[in-house]
Amino acid sequence: MGEPVLEVDDLVKFYGDFKALDHVAFKLERGSIFGYLGQNGAGKTTTIRSILGLARPNGGRIRLFGIDPFKEPLRVFDHVGYSPELPTLQGFMTAYQLLDFTARQYGLTQQSRTTRIRELLELVGLLDHRDKKIGKYSKGMVQRLAIAQALVNDPDLVIMDEPTLGLDPAATVHFRDLFQNLIKDGKTLFISSHLLDEVQRLASHVAMIHRGHIVFQGSLNDVLSAFAGGSIIDIEVMNVSPTLVAALRNLPYVREVNVQGNRLAVHLTSDTDRRGELTTFLFQQGATILSFTHRNLRLEEAYLQVLRTGGVAPAS
Amino acid sequence: MNYEWRRAIARRKVLLLIIVTVLFEVAPFVVFTTLREPTIQNFIRAFSDIAWLIGVLAPQGLFIHLTALLIAAGATAEEYEQGTVDMLLTKPLTRIEYMTGKFLGGFTLAGFVSLLLALLGIFLARVTFGPQQFLEYAPLVWLSSLYTLLLFYSVGFMLGELYRRSGHALITGVSVLISSVVLTGILFFAFTLTQDKFYLSLTKVLPSWSTGNLPNMVATELFLKNRVISFLQFGPPIEGTIPEAAAYVLVYAVASIAITVARFLRSDIPRRTI
Known part of the structure; x- marks a missing residue:
């Protein structure tokens, strides 16, 4: 299967005395949609922020494309796109200006910037709002734009924290199709979400985190048969x-x-x-x-069962 | 840099302070042209040929430093408050590049405001009092003024990074500025009572001494020969040298930048703080 796109090993993170991540470990294979599940405060966002270098782990090892993101951020972030939970974007810019600014950071030429920005705005349904200040956007529009900016560099790995939060049902379906098309293009998606039905529709693999521990990881079929069998x-x-x-x-x-x-x-x-x-x-x-x-069976049941059993599959 | 300018200008409070500073720049010229008392007219006659200096140095007293503080306090803090820092730091950009861009972006904006005020001052002096002398020294005087901006800009920048709240950083920065001015007065008063020069040496350590006096010292050194120095002096007259004042500015700036970088490199990037 080749080298994992993302490898997290023995990750530990403290906030003061609070252990937010307790020896977290998982792998992401190329071309998969990885659902990262957990309750509020379980450690999902801390994991993501550690992977992206926004939080400094107290222990453990992270490799993105085999590279340590803390040592070589420039090499890593050329291939990664990120859309945070409830994103807030630069309200003083228009959608076009923000995407142009982002594209410049990736070193895209003027011509490729223009083409790429148009493509992305069309893809997320914001082409008609390209010159509107982001500060005047609705929550759903900001979410769409955040996903667009995560795709500016045509990344190999897209990390999304609650990507469909704030989207209306039509947009949710649209983005579900978009994510599946990204996989067809050979991308890898890491989706953190508490919307389990959404993850069940999309993910091929899942990891479940509870109070900083990974309580399960494996394919979606594995979790369903083991815990909601x-x-x-x-x-x-x-x-x-x-x-x-x-x-x-x-x-x-x-x-x-x-x-x-x-x-x-x-x-x-x-x-x-x-x-x-x-x-x-x-x-x-x-x-x-x-x-x-x-x-x-639904992922929701499997998830609750995992939490109840602490990740130990009940005997059939 | 372009990003930082647009971000800062989009903040209404920055624009408001720039407008206030411009008004403050215009005010002395309005006063000079409207007052007709003979004593004031004599006083004006004494420096009307170098009135441009008032335009260049007047904002130096307070407002330009407030503007610098306001820009600097929000430079990094507002990115934390709004959560936009995540988007910036997950791009191919090192933390040092990010910090450098932030610092230089805000500082060039503060410098640009200072330049506009200086040019406005020169223009108003020319319109109000006719041809001006020693204008060839204006760039050097302005540069010394720009250099002093570094002090409060760096302090504001540091406070923004330490608090990660622009409001807290601004309040603390303004408190430092005002306390420094007030303390200078108190120490000078102690000196006049005791004639102990220790009090004077203490005032020089305060940030307002170097920032308030360096451009005056440079102007004096270049061409003033004490003509209007007492009028333009910010605070009580405390002797000092240009290298001394320049060194204090540098020490404050370097220390603030070092603390900022250490804090930024060693700590987590917080999630949106408001």
């Missing part, structure tokens, strides 16, 4: 009792039962259809079923 049946019953929940949990084909009001999310250990058995069991327990839905 099987399927889920959502059941709405008239009266949920602790006895009922305990009885369900004791069933050999049930991995976990989550209770929310009178709704039960029953995680099954395999893909085998257990609807018939479950319905019979519930009737035997005297439960009145209001609704009963079988659904496919």
